[in-house]
Amino acid sequence: MNGSFLPHLSFLLLGAATLSGCADESHYAALLPRTIEQTNAPDGLVRSVAAAPRRATDAPLRTKIEELLTKSQAAHAAFTTLRLKSAPTIAAAKGARSPSDPWMEGQKLLSALEATRGPSVEAQGALDILYNDSLAHTGMGLDEVVAARAVVTQSLTQEDGQLADLWRALSQTSTGQR
Secondary structure, three states: OOOHHHHHHHHHHHHHHHHHHHOOOOOOHHHHOOOOOOOOOOOOOOOOOOOOEEEOOOOHHHHHHHHHHHHHHHHHHHHHHHHHHHEEEEEEEEOOOOOOOOHHHHHHHHHHHHHHHHHHHHHHHHHHHHHHHHOOOOOHHHHHHHHHHHHHHHHHHHHHHHHHHHHHHHHHHOOOOO
């Protein structure tokens, strides 16, 4: 075999491998949409449990859900209070350069805002666990867990938007970096 043939063979194999990606993908299970991608539920939870019996929520589960909602609502109130206090400081930092005092104060306040969200994120995770446990075992309390999770998710989504606006405002004050 001639040595000059190898570069051509490599090029031919590379081209064949590249074109193989254009093959019909309808037969590959790994490329099918996942169940979570097929749901139209606003909270992203899979609703394939419609046939599961919906039993009344027992008192311990109801108490746990209420505790998680209270925890999340307290965190959201703390976030809102701190956000209102932070907005003027961040606005005052507009035009300041990193690492000036106003810019650093804005960074500290935004970090504190991020930290106030922790209990809400924990509550959302605990509600996810309650949902999965209920789904797997008794079906008890599914509606209540879904409703509570929707409340927590709505608060977190609102906070996400507000934080993004504040980070954007602060990043405009520096060299454009976050």
